[in-house]
Amino acid sequence: MSENDKAIEIERSADGVGECVPATILVGYVRKINEGRALKLSVNVSAFEDCSTYTVADGQSYVSLTMNAASVSKVLSGERAVTTLGHTMEGDGHEWEHERTKDNVSYFTCTDCGAAKVVEL
Numbered sequence: 661m662s663e664n665d666k667a668i669e670i671e672r673s674a675d676g677v678g679e680c681v682p683a684t685i686l687v688g689y690v691r692k693i694n695e696g697r698a699l700k701l702s703v704n705v706s707a708f709e710d711c712s713t714y715t716v717a718d719g720q721s722y723v724s725l726t727m728n729a730a731s732v733s734k735v736l737s738g739e740r741a742v743t744t745l746g747h748t749m750e751g752d753g754h755e756w757e758h759e760r761t762k763d764n765v766s767y768f769t770c771t772d773c774g775a776a777k778v779v780e781l
């Protein structure tokens with residue numbers, strides 16, 4: 661395979677193709693208290709400290725936490741006692757490694773799943 665063919669192959673499999681997904685970590689639990697008048701979130705401090713943060717225009721930092729709406733519904737209805745509070749780590753989940761740069765185009769390969777991406781400089 662020529663160098664040119666290889667570049668075309670990389671472009672075809674570029675961006676978002678692969679098996680990696682952003683890591684989701686378990687941060688805590690959600691349960692019903694006070695006969696269902698409130699939901700209590702229990703956050704594991706050490707997991708919370710591992711979460712990625714984002715900063716808004718006024719300089720304040722935030723952490724995004726998510727819970728599955730259907731599961732919360734089941735907690736509210738009493739169908740289940742507890743559900744989880746999660747956090748999705750920043751990024752696309754791939755471990756990008758720079759392969760080479762040629763003609764102002766950089767080629768990256770994921771060391772985990774082999775996916776490739778092309779970034780024009």
Ligand SMILES: [Zn+2]
Nearest residue numbers: 680754770773
């Ligand atoms: Zn990957």
